[in-house]
Amino acid sequence: MNILLVEDDPGIGRFVSRGLTAEGYAVHWLHKGQDACNTLKQTSFAAAILDLGLPDIDGTVLCSNIRRHGVETPVLMLTARDTLEDKLDGFRCGADDYLTKPFAFEELVARLKVLTRKRGEAGEVLSYGALHVDLGARTAFVGSTPAPLSRREFDVLACLLRGGGEPVSREAILDEAWGVGAGVAENTVDVYVGYLRRHLSRFPEAPGIETVRGVGFRLAAV
Numbered sequence: 001m002n003i004l005l006v007e008d009d010p011g012i013g014r015f016v017s018r019g020l021t022a023e024g025y026a027v028h029w030l031h032k033g034q035d036a037c038n039t040l041k042q043t044s045f046a047a048a049i050l051d052l053g054l055p056d057i058d059g060t061v062l063c064s065n066i067r068r069h070g071v072e073t074p075v076l077m078l079t080a081r082d083t084l085e086d087k088l089d090g091f092r093c094g095a096d097d098y099l100t101k102p103f104a105f106e107e108l109v110a111r112l113k114v115l116t117r118k119r120g121e122a123g124e125v126l127s128y129g130a131l132h133v134d135l136g137a138r139t140a141f142v143g144s145t146p147a148p149l150s151r152r153e154f155d156v157l158a159c160l161l162r163g164g165g166e167p168v169s170r171e172a173i174l175d176e177a178w179g180v181g182a183g184v185a186e187n188t189v190d191v192y193v194g195y196l197r198r199h200l201s202r203f204p205e206a207p208g209i210e211t212v213r214g215v216g217f218r219l220a221a222v
Contacts, residue, residue: 002025002026002028002043002044002045002046003020003025003026003027003028003045003046003047003048003049003112004028004030004036004039004040004043004045004047004048004049004073005017005020005027005028005029005030005048005049006030006031006032006033006036006048006049006050006051006054006059006062007029007031007049007051007078008031008032008051008053008054008055009051012051012078012101013029013031015105016049016078016105016108017029019105019108019109020109020112023109025112028045031054031055032054032055032056032057033054033055033056033057033058033059033061033062034056034057036048036050036062037057037062037065037066040066040071040073041066041069041071044073045073046073046074046115046116047073047074047075047076047112047115047116048073048074048075048076049076049078049108049112050062050063050075050076050077050078050095051077051078051079052077052078052079052081052090053079053080059077059079060089060090060093061093063075063077063090063093063094063095064093064094066094067093067094072138074096074097074115074116075094075095075096075097076095076096076097076098076099076108076111076112076115076179077090077095077097077098077099078099078101078103078108079098079099079100079101080100080101081100082100084183087183087184091152091178091184094151096115096179097111097114097115097178097179098179098183099111111179114175114176114179115179124136126158126161126162127161128161128164128165128207128219128221129205129206129207129221129222130142130143130203130205130206130207130222131147131161131200131206131207131219133154133157133158133161135158138151138154140154140157142200142203142205142206143203143205145203147199147200147202147203147206148199149196149199150195152177152178152192153192153195153196153199155176155177156173156177156189156192156193156196157196158176158177159172159173159176159177160173160209160217160218160219161219162176163218163219164219165218165219165220165221166218167212167215167216167217167218168216168217168218169215169216170186170189170190170216170217171186171216172216173189173216173217174186174188174189177189177192189216189217193209193211193217196209197209204222205222206222207219207220207221207222208220208222
């Protein structure tokens, strides 16, 4: 499984590269952001580990750049910036997960497994009633009508669909849609569920999303 590592610190780079290689990953290590930008536009990776403090370009700018060019490679940001606003900036620019330094290597591997599992689901379609989601194409349909969703809305909906109508906790949705230990408040899930409810309300045949008091949310048939 190919991983792109973008890290200018030689100590951290060697540590991560050797550790991931021992775990069975094929690691391509780059030191500069512009090189990484060009590589991501031309080559497919299972995931990218991106340091924010690069010598030639800020990691958030790099992430925004590749997203504007249609690069869907899952991005795990690796940085010493640890405030809530720093993390939110990372997610706003298109990152899928955010891990602060210093970090435990075991946690890095666990987060990578979550990101690459999502990518490995290409071609899998989840359905509940008239609602269908193609995980590979990242498209949602109610019947034959597309339901345009943002990246995060899609991930929250996919998590609910995996529940198959059973309650899904806010914590589970956060871990799946934002990444384990992302530092995002649980009420953020409520906000995105609200967005999804508004989207689905436009389709009479679409399932609803019910609040399960003290637990989380579940899909409910029409």
